[in-house]
Amino acid sequence: GAVVSQHPSWVICKSGTSVKIECRSLDFQATTMFWYRQFPKQSLMLMATSNEGSKATYEQGVEKDKFLINHASLTLSTLTVTSAHPEDSSFYICSARGPGGFTDTQYFGPGTRLTVL
Amino acid sequence: ILNVEQSPQSLHVQEGDSTNFTCSFPSSNFYALHWYRWETAKSPEALFVMTLNGDEKKKGRISATLNTKEGYSYLYIKGSQPEDSATYLCAPGMGGFKTIFGAGTRLFVKA
Numbered sequence: 134g135a136v137v138s139q140h141p142s143w144v145i146c147k148s149g150t151s152v153k154i155e156c157r158s159l160d161f162q163a164t165t166m167f168w169y170r171q172f173p174k175q176s177l178m179l180m181a182t183s184n185e186g187s188k189a190t191y192e193q194g195v196e197k198d199k200f201l202i203n204h205a206s207l208t209l210s211t212l213t214v215t216s217a218h219p220e221d222s223s224f225y226i227c228s229a230r231g232p233g234g235f236t237d238t239q240y241f242g243p244g245t246r247l248t249v250l
Numbered sequence: 251i252l253n254v255e256q257s258p259q260s261l262h263v264q265e266g267d268s269t270n271f272t273c274s275f276p277s278s279n280f281y282a283l284h285w286y287r288w289e290t291a292k293s294p295e296a297l298f299v300m301t302l303n304g305d306e307k308k309k310g311r312i313s314a315t316l317n318t319k320e321g322y323s324y325l326y327i328k329g330s331q332p333e334d335s336a337t338y339l340c341a342p343g344m345g346g347f348k349t350i351f352g353a354g355t356r357l358f359v360k361a
Contacts (some may be wrong), residue, residue, distance in 0.1 A: 176353040207312045236301055239349065241293040
């Protein structure tokens with residue numbers, strides 16, 4: 134199957150700093166990329182959907198200015214957690230999908246564990 | 251609010267047992283349903299995608315069925331092995347171009 138990388142795999146930062154997480158599709162063109170957050174013992178919560186070259190669509194309750202998403206190319210999307218606070222500590226995971234829409238498989242990255250002190 | 255329910259939440263079986271779990275979703279505005287397998291410390295791995303009512307898919311000892319009219323899908327594992335231990339996620343694609351994940355069924359297979 135296709136490979137999606139995510140970097141870093143874990144990060145610890147101080148409160149008030151910003152953290153950037155990269156998601157790359159290594160062997161296919163990702164028309165659409167998704168960012169999810171997982172709270173302990175809960176499922177994947179969709180944060181936003183981004184299509185290459187256009188603004189991300191955020192889910193209700195997700196702060197656009199807090200979680201900046203950029204999908205500048207067909208192989209790279211970034212999530213920047215701005216002015217991070219301890220409540221932003223979580224597991225963030227991205228996925229990428231080709232141009233086939235809903236019937237295309239989403240390929241997931243390995244996730245990033247963010248801890249804000 | 252789109253509600254995707256998976257049951258049971260967790261399941262403990264012995265090696266060799268066959269098992270099945272359920273994914274329930276709203277039947278309106280349905281596009282497709284995905285099943286994923288998520289092993290600890292790994293990325294979720296796609297198992298199946300199904301779109302048509304009555305679809306059945308099979309991959310080795312794992313199979314799935316889909317009923318779009320009543321809004322459910324079953325995942326079956328025949329002769330469970332310890333390596334089948336994982337969380338199984340279903341994700342229907344619904345109206346509004348969203349794919350919503352269920353909370354998953356955590357399967358533990360004891361040797």
